[in-house]
Amino acid sequence: MDQPQPTSVPKRPPRILSGVQPSGKLHLGNYFGAVQRHIEMQTQGQCFFFIANYHAMTTVAEAAKEMKRKAGDVLREYTRDVALDYLALGLDPDKAVFFRQSDVPEVTELAWVLATVTNMGLLERAHSYKDKTDKGITPSVGLFTYPILMAADILIYRSNLVPVGKDQVQHLEMTCDMAVKFNLAYGKVFPEPQAFIPEHEHQAKVPGVDGQKMSKSYGNTIEIFAEGKPLEKTVMSIKTDSTPKGQPLNPEADTVFALYRLFANDDEGDSLAADYRAGAVGYGDAKKRLLAKIDEHFAPFRDKRKQLAADPSTVEDVLRAGAAKARAEAQKTMDMVRKATGLA
Numbered sequence: 001m002d003q004p005q006p007t008s009v010p011k012r013p014p015r016i017l018s019g020v021q022p023s024g025k026l027h028l029g030n031y032f033g034a035v036q037r038h039i040e041m042q043t044q045g046q047c048f049f050f051i052a053n054y055h056a057m058t059t060v061a062e063a064a065k066e067m068k069r070k071a072g073d074v075l076r077e078y079t080r081d082v083a084l085d086y087l088a089l090g091l092d093p094d095k096a097v098f099f100r101q102s103d104v105p106e107v108t109e110l111a112w113v114l115a116t117v118t119n120m121g122l123l124e125r126a127h128s129y130k131d132k133t134d135k136g137i138t139p140s141v142g143l144f145t146y147p148i149l150m151a152a153d154i155l156i157y158r159s160n161l162v163p164v165g166k167d168q169v170q171h172l173e174m175t176c177d178m179a180v181k182f183n184l185a186y187g188k189v190f191p192e193p194q195a196f197i198p199e200h201e202h203q204a205k206v207p208g209v210d211g212q213k214m215s216k217s218y219g220n221t222i223e224i225f226a227e228g229k230p231l232e233k234t235v236m237s238i239k240t241d242s243t244p245k246g247q248p249l250n251p252e253a254d255t256v257f258a259l260y261r262l263f264a265n266d267d268e269g270d271s272l273a274a275d276y277r278a279g280a281v282g283y284g285d286a287k288k289r290l291l292a293k294i295d296e297h298f299a300p301f302r303d304k305r306k307q308l309a310a311d312p313s314t315v316e317d318v319l320r321a322g323a324a325k326a327r328a329e330a331q332k333t334m335d336m337v338r339k340a341t342g343l344a
Contacts, residue, residue: 014044014161015045015048015160015161016041016044016045016048016161017048017157017159018038018163018164019049019050019055019153020035020082021052021053021055022081023063024078024216025078025216025223026082026223026225027221027223028206028214028222028224028259029206029208029213029215029221030224031089032206034163035085035086035089035224036089037163038086038091038163039086039091042091042092042095045161047095047096048096048097048099048329049097049098050098050099050100050101050104051082051100051101053079054107054108054149055101055146055150056078056079057075058140058143059132059217060078062137080312083315083318084308084309085225085305086098087305087318088225088302088305089301090301097325098318098319098322099322100319101153103319103320103323103327104326104330106327106331107149107156109334110152110330110333110334110337111148111151113337113341114155114178114182115145117181117182118148118177122174122177123148126147126170126171127167127170128147129143129144129147135217150171150175151171154193155179156329156334157326157329157330158191158329159193161193161194161196162175162195163197164197165197165205172195175193176192180192186337186340189336189337206258206259207258207259208222208255209221209234209237209238209239209255222234222259222294225298225301227295231291231294232291235291235294236284236287238255238290239255240255240256240283241254244282245284246282247279248277248278248279249279249282250277251272251273251277254286256286257272257286259290260272260286263293263297264293272286272289
């Protein structure tokens with residue numbers, strides 16, 4: 001008599017989780033550091049990509065004050081802009097779950113549960129908290145507990161992979177610490193997520209127009225969907241040294257070249273580098289080449305963005321449908337959490 005064969009259980013594809021803050025217009029740093037990667041990964045697993053509007057509340061009030069606008073109006077506008085950018089740039093809601101963080105309220109419930117197993121010392125060591133307070137930002141409780149909410153974002157979908165830059169690895173380590181402490185106290189509920197770090201180091205840090213890391217907080221960004229005169233003005237304002245035209249330039253120490261390399265293929269990058277070293281190109285000419293590259297790269301997406309902006313109901317439908325899928329998973333996790341903790 002034949003022995004029954006064991007039934008194979010199909011392996012679940014990796015669950016990938018990432019979010020982007022709607023704290024201003026998305027820029028090239030966001031694009032190469034996150035957006036482009038997210039769009040490439042949407043066929044590589046079960047992807048959950050969210051607009052982190054809860055997180056943006058730690059800084060948006062200050063930004064709105066400078067703009068002399070109501071914080072709620074600014075956050076709503078920025079959230080919509082992020083949705084438009086992602087959809088225009090190629091995110092497919094049939095391949096990835098795309099949603100607003102605040103449409104899944106279970107994440108704040110999990111944040112409280114995780115707060116009860118998180119040490120104060122862990123939060124005090126957070127680089128993001130230190131960086132912002134060093135810049136003079138008044139530290140709110142929300143800013144201090146930011147890593148807990150981030151951990152809840154990751155764990156509530158039982159994520160396996162989290163695309164991060166090297167400057168964000170600490171947050172993922174803190175998430176793993178919270179998951180371990182919860183599992184030890186209440187039983188295994190959460191997997192420990194792994195970091196997915198960009199393969200190419202030059203894509204991990206995109207320089208701004210002043211040479212520092214491109215960041216909205218530094219005011220040194222080049223917006224993804226800038227065009228025409230505003231884009232030209234920004235690119236031509238990139239800080240360079242005072243080497244006169246006709247003299248050799250060092251491509252490895254130049255912001256214009258670093259940005260150009262992000263858009264160019266290897267041959268184009270090598271050609272410009274050779275022109276730099278031979279003194280065959282000045283910074284003004286290099287900026288014009290960069291401007292042309294940026295314009296060429298994003299031009300095909302601009303019309304789609306304008307079409308989406310003219311039909312806000314389509315974008316809203318996408319976000320709500322994504323939230324329904326995300327919330328269904330979040331509720332499964334919270335059922336497990338409530339039973340494990342005795343809250344059920």
